[in-house]
Amino acid sequence: MTPDAFLSLLHDHWPMTLAALDDGQRVRLHDALHDLATADDGRSVERALRGLRMQLRTLPPDHPVSQELGGTVRYAPGARATTIDRVLLGELLNVFAAPARGPGDLRRAAHDRLWExxxxxxxxxxxxxxxxxxxxxxxxxxxxxxxxxxxxxxxxxxxxxxxxxxxxxxxxxxxxxxxxxxxxxxxxxxxxxxxxxxxxxxxxxxxxxxxxxxxxxxx
Structure with a gap:
């Protein structure tokens, strides 16, 4: 799975992902995403990606994102990790800029997606x-x-x-x-x-x- 594909998977399951974490874990996840957003070269992007995946290892084993954490990250030839989708990354971070939402709110958001x-x-x-x-x-x-x-x-x-x-x-x-x-x-x-x-x-x-x-x- 490429870095962009992994971010896309995370984006698709974002409410469910946040609902599965406690307050401290969500703070650390935000910090990991911020590190990825501010990384300015291939080496720092790869380091930030490793940190992001490490924070997500607290997810339940049956979570869709958990199922991809053990896989090998693949990059497009010659591109390495510098091809991160910054738009997707920004959308993930925007959730943290919104008013705080508790696990109940996030769980309802996940239910709303399934309801549709x-x-x-x-x-x-x-x-x-x-x-x-x-x-x-x-x-x-x-x-x-x-x-x-x-x-x-x-x-x-x-x-x-x-x-x-x-x-x-x-x-x-x-x-x-x-x-x-x-x-x-x-x-x-x-x-x-x-x-x-x-x-x-x-x-x-x-x-x-x-x-x-x-x-x-x-x-």
Whole structure:
């Protein structure tokens, strides 16, 4: 993974990342990002990148960013680390310039992102799925005062029929107890699968998806 790809991954999971850290860890993460932003040569950029990755090692092992921390950083030929995306870096730092946000606020921001993914309502499900969603093994996302949403990737295209592999993996992920965590797994990057699980449905063997979920649970 290149430095820019790593920053892009961090950007995609930024609210979830900050929500997983305590106040002291967020301060140290800010300092590491600031060091990267002010680095003015290849050597200092590489040193700042190492410091940033070190601060992120406090993330839970199932966090999408954690899954990339053990990988080797690769650079474009002749470019080394001086090709850092300063726009992305600035957006990450801008969060710290905003009014302080507690873990609850950041967790809600992560939930809001998941809430916006394409989804079906209860009326769009096939009768057997709508009758007993827990038994059907579906991720059901709930917000007070609005209809529950069922992320669209769980169903056969053009239907409200659940995919058997999704129900199997959701059972492994205990989606009935933690639907938001299960949704984050499906819709986040996965190092074991080298992609986003929801986007790999039908493209990789069902066994690979189940094995990747078991790797998370075992971890």
């Amino acid at each position: 993914v394409p989804a079906l309502g209860t009326a769009e499900l096939v009768p057997e799925a709508a009758h007993d969603t827990a038994a059907a093994g579906l991720i059901r996302l709930s917000h007070p005062g609005v209809e529950d949403r069922y992320p669209r990737f769980q169903f056969m295209p053009g239907t409200g029929q659940p995919l058997p592999v999704v129900r199997r993996v959701n059972h492994i992920l205990m989606a009935d107890k933690d639907p938001w965590g299960a949704a984050a797994w499906w819709l986040g990057g996965n190092r074991w699968l080298a992609g986003v699980p929801a986007e790999l449905l039908g493209a990789v063997p069902d066994e690979d998806l189940a094995r990747a979920a078991l790797e998370l649970v075992a971890g």
